[in-house]
Amino acid sequence: MTSRSVEDHAHAVRLLLDRALAPATEHVPVPVALGRVLAADVHAPIDLPLFRNSQMDGFAVAADSLRGVPVTLPIAATIAAGDAGPERLDPGTAVRIMTGAPVPAGADCVVPVEDTDSDDDVVCVLVPRRRGEFVRDRGSDVHAGDVLLAAGTELTPRHLAMFAAVGLTALPVRRRPRVAVIATGAELVPAGTALAPGQIYDSNSTALAASVTANGGEVAFVDRSTDSPELFRDMLARATESADVVLTSGGVSMGEFEVVREVLTPLGGWFGHVSMQPGGPQGLTEVGGVPVLSFPGNPVSTLVSFEVFARPELRRCAGLAPLPADHAKLTGPLESPPGRRQFLRGRRVPQGVTLESGPGSHLVAALARADVLIDIPEDVTTMQAGDDVRVWQL
Amino acid sequence: MTSRSVEDHAHAVRLLLDRALAPATEHVPVPVALGRVLAADVHAPIDLPLFRNSQMDGFAVAADSLRGVPVTLPIAATIAAGDAGPERLDPGTAVRIMTGAPVPAGADCVVPVEDTDSDDDVVCVLVPRRRGEFVRDRGSDVHAGDVLLAAGTELTPRHLAMFAAVGLTALPVRRRPRVAVIATGAELVPAGTALAPGQIYDSNSTALAASVTANGGEVAFVDRSTDSPELFRDMLARATESADVVLTSGGVSMGEFEVVREVLTPLGGWFGHVSMQPGGPQGLTEVGGVPVLSFPGNPVSTLVSFEVFARPELRRCAGLAPLPADHAKLTGPLESPPGRRQFLRGRRVPQGVTLESGPGSHLVAALARADVLIDIPEDVTTMQAGDDVRVWQL
Numbered sequence: 049m050t051s052r053s054v055e056d057h058a059h060a061v062r063l064l065l066d067r068a069l070a071p072a073t074e075h076v077p078v079p080v081a082l083g084r085v086l087a088a089d090v091h092a093p094i095d096l097p098l099f100r101n102s103q104m105d106g107f108a109v110a111a112d113s114l115r116g117v118p119v120t121l122p123i124a125a126t127i128a129a130g131d132a133g134p135e136r137l138d139p140g141t142a143v144r145i146m147t148g149a150p151v152p153a154g155a156d157c158v159v160p161v162e163d164t165d166s167d168d169d170v171v172c173v174l175v176p177r178r179r180g181e182f183v184r185d186r187g188s189d190v191h192a193g194d195v196l197l198a199a200g201t202e203l204t205p206r207h208l209a210m211f212a213a214v215g216l217t218a219l220p221v222r223r224r225p226r227v228a229v230i231a232t233g234a235e236l237v238p239a240g241t242a243l244a245p246g247q248i249y250d251s252n253s254t255a256l257a258a259s260v261t262a263n264g265g266e267v268a269f270v271d272r273s274t275d276s277p278e279l280f281r282d283m284l285a286r287a288t289e290s291a292d293v294v295l296t297s298g299g300v301s302m303g304e305f306e307v308v309r310e311v312l313t314p315l316g317g318w319f320g321h322v323s324m325q326p327g328g329p330q331g332l333t334e335v336g337g338v339p340v341l342s343f344p345g346n347p348v349s350t351l352v353s354f355e356v357f358a359r360p361e362l363r364r365c366a367g368l369a370p371l372p373a374d375h376a377k378l379t380g381p382l383e384s385p386p387g388r389r390q391f392l393r394g395r396r397v398p399q400g401v402t403l404e405s406g407p408g409s410h411l412v413a414a415l416a417r418a419d420v421l422i423d424i425p426e427d428v429t430t431m432q433a434g435d436d437v438r439v440w441q442l
Numbered sequence: 443m444t445s446r447s448v449e450d451h452a453h454a455v456r457l458l459l460d461r462a463l464a465p466a467t468e469h470v471p472v473p474v475a476l477g478r479v480l481a482a483d484v485h486a487p488i489d490l491p492l493f494r495n496s497q498m499d500g501f502a503v504a505a506d507s508l509r510g511v512p513v514t515l516p517i518a519a520t521i522a523a524g525d526a527g528p529e530r531l532d533p534g535t536a537v538r539i540m541t542g543a544p545v546p547a548g549a550d551c552v553v554p555v556e557d558t559d560s561d562d563d564v565v566c567v568l569v570p571r572r573r574g575e576f577v578r579d580r581g582s583d584v585h586a587g588d589v590l591l592a593a594g595t596e597l598t599p600r601h602l603a604m605f606a607a608v609g610l611t612a613l614p615v616r617r618r619p620r621v622a623v624i625a626t627g628a629e630l631v632p633a634g635t636a637l638a639p640g641q642i643y644d645s646n647s648t649a650l651a652a653s654v655t656a657n658g659g660e661v662a663f664v665d666r667s668t669d670s671p672e673l674f675r676d677m678l679a680r681a682t683e684s685a686d687v688v689l690t691s692g693g694v695s696m697g698e699f700e701v702v703r704e705v706l707t708p709l710g711g712w713f714g715h716v717s718m719q720p721g722g723p724q725g726l727t728e729v730g731g732v733p734v735l736s737f738p739g740n741p742v743s744t745l746v747s748f749e750v751f752a753r754p755e756l757r758r759c760a761g762l763a764p765l766p767a768d769h770a771k772l773t774g775p776l777e778s779p780p781g782r783r784q785f786l787r788g789r790r791v792p793q794g795v796t797l798e799s800g801p802g803s804h805l806v807a808a809l810a811r812a813d814v815l816i817d818i819p820e821d822v823t824t825m826q827a828g829d830d831v832r833v834w835q836l
Contacts, residue, residue, distance in 0.1 A: 078633065078648060079648050079651060079652070079664075082652045082655055082656060092807075094637075096804075096806065096807060097642070097804060098637065098642065099639070099640070101804075103802070103803075103804070105695055105696055105698075126698075127640075128628060128669070128698070128699050129627055129628060129629040129640070129699070130627065130628035130629030130630075130640050130641055130669075131628075131640050132638065132639035132640045133639075133640060146698065146699065147695065147739075147740070148627075148629055148642070148739070148740075149629075149640065150639065150640050161696060162696075184802065184804050188802070188804075188805075189802075189804060189805045189806060189807050189808065190807045194807075196807060196810070197810065204652075204656070204810075204836070205649055205652035205653040205655075205656050205745070206649070206745065206809050206810045206812070206836065207810050208648050208649065208652045209645045209646075209648060209649035209652075209741055209745060209806055209809070209810065210645070210806050210807050210809070210810040211648075212633060212643060212644065212645035212647075212648040212649065213642075213643055213645035213741060213806045213807075214643065215633045215634070215635075215637070215643040216633060217633045217634045233523055233524065233542070234522060234523055234524030234525075235523040235524030235542055235543075236524075239472065239606060239609045239610060239611045240609070240611045241609075243492065243609070244526065245493070245526035245527075245544065246493070246521075246523070246524050246525050246526045246527060246543065246544050247524060248491070248492065248542070248607075249606060249607055249608065249609040250606065251603045251604070251606035251607035252603070253606075254472055254473050254602050254603060254605075254606040255599055255600070255602065255603035255606065257473060258473070258476045258598075258599035258602045258603075259599040261476055261599075262476060262598070262599050270473075275522075275524075301499055301541065302499055302555060302556075304499075304520075304522065304540065305522050305523070305540065345541075345542070346541070346542075347603055347607060351599070351600065351603060408497070408578065408582070408583075409497075410490075410491060410495075410497070410578050410582075410583060411582075411583045412490065412583060412603055412604050412607045413486075413490060413583050413584045413588075413590060413604050413607075414583065415600050415603070415604070416590070416591065416598075416600045416601050416603065416604040418600070442598070442600065
């Protein structure tokens with residue numbers, strides 16, 4: 049049986065996925081782009097504001113006409129927001145104006161309504177104003193052609209507000225990688241079914257699908273196969289039709305009834321042992337141009353395999369930042385088998401990072417309580433409290 | 443015109459919303475519960491593992507029968523994962539067993555296949571094993587009745603894996619608050635339309651809807667009204683049919699054509715001035731038991747109003763943690779009008795927090811570049827570089 053280091057297998061995965069998960073762009077309507085990643089710089093198609101407008105409800109006047117306040121001016125017109133209004137202010141007059149309405153040429157300031165007395169026809173301005181006061185100039189927020197936002201940004205409500213304000217209908221965003229998930233195992237039954245002796249509930253399809261979603265991917269297909277090669281082969285054909293990449297769990301080890309290995313080895317798949325724990329048995333195949341990553345079936349092995357091999361590639365494709373690598377101090381001693389890189393489940397505490405459970409790859413509740421993987425190198429067999437370890441954010 | 447402090451208006455909003463947005467529970471299928479907040483402690487319905495099973499592909503034996511290895515034992519049966527297998531191991535025999543398959547009574551350890559030689563009928567075990575080795579005991583991960591996860595937890599893929607593993611079909615989660623959004627203003631047109639003089643693109647409906655989504659809410663209704671009271675009244679009726687709370691933008695100030703104020707004041711709404719900038723004019727009404735929060739229409743005023751008055755309430759209802767308040771050092775001086783609490787747009791930099799723009803409530807691109815609101819108290823009029831300010835995470 050062939051063996052590989054974690055680095056070598058990750059490299060092989062990356063080579064295959066680089067092509068299948070090459071970053072691509074799609075256009076989505078602005079209102080549904082929340083959380084998506086901008087695929088290109090977006091430029092402003094128009095100035096913002098597009099026209100000089102009033103910052104207040106009040107009266108647009110020429111500042112010069114306010115010398116010697118109080119001053120009484122005839123009201124030449126009323127401009128509501130949304131009105132074009134008169135093109136030009138006649139000298140010695142005022143126009144009643146609402147917030148956001150266009151300030152006519154000839155007017156150069158706005159007197160807020162609370163600084164005036166008025167009836168329908170005339171306004172008495174009580175305080176002077178300087179040119180430009182309470183007037184928003186064209187382009188004072190954005191100039192047409194400005195880069196509004198750079199490629200690579202994850203979109204927030206504020207970004208969408210800006211794009212809507214310049215009238216954009218759609219945005220170029222990174223396409224989400226489409227991922228198919230197939231859990232295998234004769235022992236698996238879906239939730240809601242009574243368990244016969246020897247059967248367990250399938251959790252890997254839920255775990256992998258949710259992990260795909262949480263890392264910017266789109267779940268294109270989810271199903272559960274028995275150990276029947278015919279059933280698995282048929283499911284795989286449907287999965288590769290719709291997905292950029294397929295993730296399988298189970299059926300990869302050296303025992304009998306290993307459906308994934310049996311079906312994929314003749315198709316040129318690599319199946320072997322990666323020197324890690326959990327997650328030792330792994331497979332990697334290309335089926336009709338679609339990479340198939342085959343993880344072992346123990347729930348913890350499946351999720352750790354996803355974290356180590358699939359997550360970085362999915363996030364890269366989706367344009368999401370890699371989760372930062374980090375270091376922490378161990379709160380207690382630990383042992384690790386030689387020759388295997390170990391990913392232990394840990395939890396951050398004020399003093400550093402503590403083991404959440406033993407190494408058993410069936411401890412799914414312990415994994416749920418963990419918030420980091422503690423990464424112990426292959427050649428390390430014992431560590432002490434206070435030692436520095438690399439941790440992967442879960 | 444009545445006036446209120448930010449605290450007083452926030453208190454009035456909270457009183458009205460406490461009832462409309464009382465936390466409630468709904469049940470959703472496990473696979474779609476990602477990101478939802480658990481509404482009650484969830485207990486394990488079964489042990490995990492539910493039966494004693496093998497950690498390896500190999501042979502289940504009694505450790506006692508391995509004294510004096512190498513030892514040759516007859517293979518009494520083969521147990522694949524998913525098989526019930528024989529109830530009991532006959533003394534002096536072995537059963538071939540796959541990972542996850544039930545270990546029969548009488549067997550107390552598993553010898554991994556790599557430590558054996560075998561043909562169809564007999565196995566030669568080369569190394570001794572202690573009792574319990576490579577056997578996963580019933581309940582070693584979870585006991586039936588254990589609290590698997592406490593109320594209030596935001597659900598991750600690992601949590602869903604655990605719930606699937608114990609066979610749960612649905613989870614009790616906090617119901618998402620249903621929010622309606624109505625942007626008002628005669629000047630508003632949708633993206634994709636040519637602008638006539640005086641018109642602008644509606645950004646508030648997009649901004650508010652995305653903000654609702656980003657804070658655990660569900661957008662029940664989004665529309666855009668002119669200044670026509672009939673149109674707005676009709677829209678409001680439809681909005682209150684489906685939503686727990688309605689957010690409006692525009693039409694609240696002291697000018698003419700203030701459709702929101704005109705329609706809601708006769709229904710008992712409070713409309714007045716909150717001593718803040720931006721976001722001074724505000725309204726609060728209860729229409730048929732549904733609270734209506736009315737924000738001013740300038741894009742920055744709308745979003746700041748949402749942050750200050752709506753966001754804390756929506757997150758509380760959805761069960762999401764409030765965004766932590768924080769303090770930072772100003773990188774430069776600033777001025778603030780007396781008697782108004784000012785929310786300036788800022789950006790975190792290594793030295794502290796820097797102003798992103800002036801106070802203009804039309805500067806929507808500047809808001810998009812900001813990542814915090816800088817909260818300047820009512821009675822502060824000047825601050826210096828190095829002064830400590832309160833910041834709100836955007």
